[in-house]
Amino acid sequence: MAIEVHDGVAAEVGRIRVRRVLPRRKLRTVGAWCFADHMGPAEVTEESGLDVGPHPHTGLQTVTWLMDGAVLHRDSLGSEQLIRPGQVNLMTAGRGVVHSEEHTGTYRGTLQGVQLWVAQPEAHRHGDPAFDHHAGLPAVAWDGAEATLIAGEYLGARSPAGFATDLLGMQVQVAPGVTRFPLRTDFEHAVIALDGPLLVGAPGRDRAIAEPRTPTAPGQIAALGTGHAELEVQAREPVRLMLLGGVPFPEPVFMWWNFVARSADEVSGFYADWRDRGDRFGEVPSPLDRIPAPSPPWEPVRSTHPW
Numbered sequence: 287m288a289i290e291v292h293d294g295v296a297a298e299v300g301r302i303r304v305r306r307v308l309p310r311r312k313l314r315t316v317g318a319w320c321f322a323d324h325m326g327p328a329e330v331t332e333e334s335g336l337d338v339g340p341h342p343h344t345g346l347q348t349v350t351w352l353m354d355g356a357v358l359h360r361d362s363l364g365s366e367q368l369i370r371p372g373q374v375n376l377m378t379a380g381r382g383v384v385h386s387e388e389h390t391g392t393y394r395g396t397l398q399g400v401q402l403w404v405a406q407p408e409a410h411r412h413g414d415p416a417f418d419h420h421a422g423l424p425a426v427a428w429d430g431a432e433a434t435l436i437a438g439e440y441l442g443a444r445s446p447a448g449f450a451t452d453l454l455g456m457q458v459q460v461a462p463g464v465t466r467f468p469l470r471t472d473f474e475h476a477v478i479a480l481d482g483p484l485l486v487g488a489p490g491r492d493r494a495i496a497e498p499r500t501p502t503a504p505g506q507i508a509a510l511g512t513g514h515a516e517l518e519v520q521a522r523e524p525v526r527l528m529l530l531g532g533v534p535f536p537e538p539v540f541m542w543w544n545f546v547a548r549s550a551d552e553v554s555g556f557y558a559d560w561r562d563r564g565d566r567f568g569e570v571p572s573p574l575d576r577i578p579a580p581s582p583p584w585e586p587v588r589s590t591h592p593w
């Protein structure tokens with residue numbers, strides 16, 4: 287089968303239940319996309335929401351996308367930004383950054399969104415941290431589908447969000463029936479169903495050989511390798527999905543906790559920098575508590591005995 291469906295795993299981030307669909311054991315990256323949490327839907331109040339206290343990142347860009355609700359972002363660059371549906375918060379970690387994701391003080395209702403990470407390639411991952419908020423993203427419509435372009439280019443539209451590798455990221459609402467997505471054959475792709483079940487398929491080069499479409503649902507990720515010029519998505523009712531794509535990431539990514547690195551030794555250094563409040567990571571003025579890093583499992587337990 288051209289399409290492989292992987293089950294996500296339930297987790298808690300801050301006070302919100304998430305379904306982590308990337309990375310999976312047999313799906314580490316999709317292009318440079320290396321992490322995807324579908325958060326919520328959950329009910330939040332003015333004083334209690336996502337509420338992830340200050341924590342560090344390295345070697346990645348965080349892409350925060352909301353379907354419902356609002357979140358307040360603060361970071362060690364001094365950024366303070368409310369994000370709403372249809373907008374993107376893009377934080378570039380480079381050598382190191384710290385941020386918090388907080389309740390807004392003003393919003394009460396449903397919170398739902400997708401938290402994505404993009405691995406930075408070697409030439410960029412030691413660079414300066416940055417933060418950008420993109421309130422106006424291009425819309426694309428075809429075949430009854432309506433999409434908002436978060437990353438990359440699609441059908442002539444281009445997202446203003448900047449990435450170091452060739453990527454595609456968009457939220458799409460498909461209409462009932464079959465939607466055909468033209469694809470770049472040098473990209474691998476993945477579909478994350480957000481609010482309803484879908485059937486997904488990749489017609490072969492020889493259209494006479496029909497391949498059955500594969501079912502996928504929220505909490506899963508359906509992955510498609512390179513070499514396909516088209517993706518078919520079938521829905522019974524309007525369904526929102528996230529389509530991710532990109533040129534296969536050529537570097538071996540080593541991810542642990544909030545760090546994207548290349549080796550355990552490198553992560554051990556980041557861990558110590560965060561624990562010891564080293565210069566790599568700044569401070570965030572947040573009412574939430576700083577999140578301590580768990581000790582990496584490969585670190586020897588230091589004996590407190592004198593022998």
Ligand code: MN
Nearest residue numbers: 341343348385
């Ligand atoms: Mn984060």
